[in-house]
Amino acid sequence: MRRLVGVEMTRLTARRGIRLLVLALLIITVVAGTTVFLKSHRTTPERLARARAAVASEHARCLSGEIKPFDAPPGVELDPQQFCDEQFNADNVRIDKQFHLSSFRDVVKGTATFMVILGLAIGATFIGAEWSHGTIVTLLAWEPRRYRVVAAKMIGCAAVVFAGAVVFEIILGAALVPAAIFRGDTAGLNGMWYRDVAGTVLRGATLAVIASMIGVSIANVARNTAAAIGIAFVYIAVIENIIRGLLPGYQRWLLTLNAGRFLIAEDMTEFPYRSTLGAGLLVAAYALGIFELSTATFRRRDIT
Amino acid sequence: MCPPPPDRSPMAIIEIEGLKKEYRRLRGGVTVAVAGLDLVVPEGGVFGFLGPNGSGKTTTIRCLLDLVRPTAGRCRILGAEARCDLPSVIRRIGSIVETPALFPTFSGKLNLQLLGRINGIGATSVDDILERVGLADRADDVVKTYSLGMRQRLGIAAALLKDPELLILDEPANGLDPAGIKEIRDLIKRLANEGRTVFVSSHILSEVQQVCDRVAILTRGRCVAAGSVHEVLSQGRATGLFLRVERPDLALSALQTAGLDATRDGDALRVASPPSDAAFITKVLADQGLYLTELRPDEADLETVFLELTQDPVVEEVAV
Numbered sequence A: 001m002r003r004l005v006g007v008e009m010t011r012l013t014a015r016r017g018i019r020l021l022v023l024a025l026l027i028i029t030v031v032a033g034t035t036v037f038l039k040s041h042r043t044t045p046e047r048l049a050r051a052r053a054a055v056a057s058e059h060a061r062c063l064s065g066e067i068k069p070f071d072a073p074p075g076v077e078l079d080p081q082q083f084c085d086e087q088f089n090a091d092n093v094r095i096d097k098q099f100h101l102s103s104f105r106d107v108v109k110g111t112a113t114f115m116v117i118l119g120l121a122i123g124a125t126f127i128g129a130e131w132s133h134g135t136i137v138t139l140l141a142w143e144p145r146r147y148r149v150v151a152a153k154m155i156g157c158a159a160v161v162f163a164g165a166v167v168f169e170i171i172l173g174a175a176l177v178p179a180a181i182f183r184g185d186t187a188g189l190n191g192m193w194y195r196d197v198a199g200t201v202l203r204g205a206t207l208a209v210i211a212s213m214i215g216v217s218i219a220n221v222a223r224n225t226a227a228a229i230g231i232a233f234v235y236i237a238v239i240e241n242i243i244r245g246l247l248p249g250y251q252r253w254l255l256t257l258n259a260g261r262f263l264i265a266e267d268m269t270e271f272p273y274r275s276t277l278g279a280g281l282l283v284a285a286y287a288l289g290i291f292e293l294s295t296a297t298f299r300r301r302d303i304t
Numbered sequence B: 001m002c003p004p005p006p007d008r009s010p011m012a013i014i015e016i017e018g019l020k021k022e023y024r025r026l027r028g029g030v031t032v033a034v035a036g037l038d039l040v041v042p043e044g045g046v047f048g049f050l051g052p053n054g055s056g057k058t059t060t061i062r063c064l065l066d067l068v069r070p071t072a073g074r075c076r077i078l079g080a081e082a083r084c085d086l087p088s089v090i091r092r093i094g095s096i097v098e099t100p101a102l103f104p105t106f107s108g109k110l111n112l113q114l115l116g117r118i119n120g121i122g123a124t125s126v127d128d129i130l131e132r133v134g135l136a137d138r139a140d141d142v143v144k145t146y147s148l149g150m151r152q153r154l155g156i157a158a159a160l161l162k163d164p165e166l167l168i169l170d171e172p173a174n175g176l177d178p179a180g181i182k183e184i185r186d187l188i189k190r191l192a193n194e195g196r197t198v199f200v201s202s203h204i205l206s207e208v209q210q211v212c213d214r215v216a217i218l219t220r221g222r223c224v225a226a227g228s229v230h231e232v233l234s235q236g237r238a239t240g241l242f243l244r245v246e247r248p249d250l251a252l253s254a255l256q257t258a259g260l261d262a263t264r265d266g267d268a269l270r271v272a273s274p275p276s277d278a279a280f281i282t283k284v285l286a287d288q289g290l291y292l293t294e295l296r297p298d299e300a301d302l303e304t305v306f307l308e309l310t311q312d313p314v315v316e317e318v319a320v
């Protein structure tokens, strides 16, 4: 079994699509790091003074009547002095164009969704390709125990997706460090922050693994990559929304809402039903259930 | 689920009993792919599994390899029940089912390495096998760039990688040119000489006739003839005599005058008489001053027997 998993990991990482994806992700991190670096500016007293001067001159133009209140309700006469003081108050000017590394936590939350979608697609193509090339027959000529064949694929795929997701976030974080050090700040990076970010990265990678497992399971029954991705999309975009709209009482059981709750790991007013762990366990249980159903079908069906 | 193995002849490599496979159709009804097949393949030599398109050869092979579930009947392969014990013997079986399927974007070598690693077969064995099928110099190219014949050879390489006792090759000469077909035929002969059993399916009979020790002929899911090539040939039409003579036109009228059913076949003649009539024919011709240059029993070739046995009127095989 270990050999089989090793073979599947090699097979997955040798695929051209995966190599291109790795390249694309590396380019994304470089572009992200460079863009943030170029757009990030420290707040110097001169900058602040310049910004305030600009507002003060607007204030003067406002008082001279050059700029008029545009949304005065009919019949209401506004006091021009009061209006201009409110709109163009140089004392209230704050500028913050610098990158705070502490916001990386939100970056991780955002990219986790992206990782989950990629995980689903990788899982689906991994087994979809076996079907479209007919290589599943070749594989079964070497290992006829079908459960093992899929389980090895699933485990190999999960390992690659998990490692890939974690490594991507680490590289992305590293790419943002220069912007923070030279043109931004690293305030707020305490032990709790690190734990928080690490937790988010790991939970995101776990969700990506779960998505890949679902991708493998659906594609192994649909025997086709595109069909599997289509089914997943229809479920998420249509079926879950219908349930949310028509049967709000069942929301607590929905896959994406629980996955979101698990990733955010904070109490959410709009989803008060479960703890982080509870939501994670439910999502994992769904994935395992889908996997078992899919594999049971695979074991029974003819392969022609 | 698996019945205990019955007493079986120790020499049988494949035993198929009452095998039946029906495919359900999308619009109702079933297609009967195999309809009660019995077959015993003895150990050693080359066994030809012959039949026209759609006669159920591939389906039978899929049943043997537990790829499809038989509707009825059972298959044993190397003594193991295909439906339950195949994993215990799979290391001794190399197979190609229909066209060999490998990853088109991987090199030939990587494809074989990935398969070999499942059984702990190392890279050197892979190189040896590639050498053996004549793909060593293209081993690092991706399979997509291979010709049909090269892909077929790579498939055979994959099947040979386990150093199997039994090779199951489903139409290995499919799509090959005459040189390629001869190459495969020679390879099959060599494999059998090494002591392996080769089970090869085909509808190109003239090719198979030359390498097979035994054959079975399948039509619409049933075995219509089985045995050594010679035995099967003798199941053909009662054969006559084939003869050559200097002046075939004169000879033809002489034989017909003597009451024999003679026909012209190019510059030779065929007489629909048992071989025991050879003396009489010789005398008739000699009396006319005609002397034979050749006289032999007119034995049908496998092709003729095959066509005779498989050309029943077509019966619609649909049960609704």
Ligand SMILES: Nc1ncnc2c1ncn2[C@@H]1O[C@H](COP(=O)(O)OP(=O)(O)OP(=O)(O)O)[C@@H](O)[C@H]1O
Pocket: A304, B023, B024, B031, B032, B033, B034, B051, B052, B053, B054, B055, B056, B057, B058, B059, B060, B203
């Ligand atoms: N997956 C399937 N679904 C439905 N019918 C099938 C399926 N596979 C094969 N059949 C039918 O079963 C019959 C036997 O097919 P099979 O492929 O076993 O023939 P074959 O002897 O291998 O033919 P060929 O020489 O063309 O390869 C055919 O009528 C075919 O249409």
Ligand SMILES: [Mg+2]
Pocket: B057, B058, B059, B098, B170, B171
């Ligand atoms: Mg076939």
